[in-house]
Amino acid sequence: MAILINLDIQLAKRDMKSYELAEQIGITTANLSILKTGKARAIRFSTLEAICKVLDCQPADILEYVPD
Amino acid sequence: MRKLIILNTIIDFIWILSCIPILILGFGFIIYMFFNPEILEIWQTNGFDSNAPIWIKQFATVIFYGIACGLIFAVFLFRKTLCYFRRKKPFDSYVIESYNTIGKILIGLSLFSMVFMFMMQLVFNSKLVIDLGVSPYLLLLSLGLFFMVLSESFKIAKHAKNDSELTI
Numbered sequence: 001m002a003i004l005i006n007l008d009i010q011l012a013k014r015d016m017k018s019y020e021l022a023e024q025i026g027i028t029t030a031n032l033s034i035l036k037t038g039k040a041r042a043i044r045f046s047t048l049e050a051i052c053k054v055l056d057c058q059p060a061d062i063l064e065y066v067p068d
Numbered sequence: 069m070r071k072l073i074i075l076n077t078i079i080d081f082i083w084i085l086s087c088i089p090i091l092i093l094g095f096g097f098i099i100y101m102f103f104n105p106e107i108l109e110i111w112q113t114n115g116f117d118s119n120a121p122i123w124i125k126q127f128a129t130v131i132f133y134g135i136a137c138g139l140i141f142a143v144f145l146f147r148k149t150l151c152y153f154r155r156k157k158p159f160d161s162y163v164i165e166s167y168n169t170i171g172k173i174l175i176g177l178s179l180f181s182m183v184f185m186f187m188m189q190l191v192f193n194s195k196l197v198i199d200l201g202v203s204p205y206l207l208l209l210s211l212g213l214f215f216m217v218l219s220e221s222f223k224i225a226k227h228a229k230n231d232s233e234l235t236i
Contacts, residue, residue, distance in 0.1 A: 031236050041234040 004064040007036050010055050025050035076150045083147055087140045094133045101126055111192070120192050131184060135177055142173045159226040167219035174212030178205045 011021060022032040027047065034040050035047075048059055055061075101107050108125040145166045152163050182205040189197040199205075 027236065034234060035236045039234060040236045041231050043236050047236050 002066055002068055003038075004066050005035055005038055005040075006062055006064055007032075007051070010057055010061060014055060016055075021051070021054060024054045072150070072153055076147075076154065079143065079147050079150060083143060087143055090136055091140060094136060098130060098133055101129060124191060128184075128188060135181055135184075138173055138177045142170045142177075145170050145173075159222055159229055161226075164219050164222045164226065167215045167222065171212045171214070171216030171219060174208050174215060176212075178208035178212060181205055181208070 007021075011018065018032055018036070019029050022029045025032075025047065035043065048062070051057075051062060052059060097107070105122045105126070108122065108129065111120075111125055111128070149163045149166045152158065152160050157163070182203075185205075186197065189195045
């Protein structure tokens with residue numbers, strides 16, 4: 001997929017675990033795993049907003065476009 | 069769910085009391101007609117002239133048995149898909165494939181039956197009969213197309229469901 005999710009990098013920078021982020025943004029760890037592994041087909045603005053709020057970052061820090 | 073249980077019961081009833089006996093008795097009849105062709109007088113009671121040669125009647129009986137087997141196979145597939153509905157898996161690939169197969173079988177059988185009955189009237193009764201009203205063949209054809217449309221709809225629904233599940 002051309003859109004990469006750099007959630008792992010952001011979590012590592014903040015020394016935060018996946019389950020902690022999932023808990024804070026109110027989604028299941030299974031769904032967060034789908035997002036991290038790039039299996040997700042779409043992401044809701046509300047989820048993106050929650051992630052940005054918790055990690056104190058911009059959407060561009062999480063999403064990256066890589067041409068195929 | 070109660071409607072599904074009722075439908076499942078009716079289909080089980082048809083399967084046990086109609087489909088299995090037709091398969092067994094029909095096969096027995098086909099074997100027996102080669103030893104005792106007089107049994108083929110049954111054609112006369114069904115409105116067909118009995119002057120046609122025995123081999124044509126035997127051939128027609130085998131074809132009818134083949135059509136019946138095709139319909140029974142369609143019922144068998146439908147019965148299996150109902151099990152998936154009871155397990156709450158209506159969008160399983162098996163259901164989608166089965167509905168498509170049932171549709172193809174019904175369309176094929178309706179077209180074949182239509183041509184076959186036309187030929188039978190021609191051979192047995194020397195009549196050219198074209199039925200322009202509501203005939204069982206047209207209904208069967210419509211049912212086949214309906215199953216194919218249902219299969220396509222289920223495929224689209226499955227895709228939408230997957231998309232929805234993978235939206236975080």
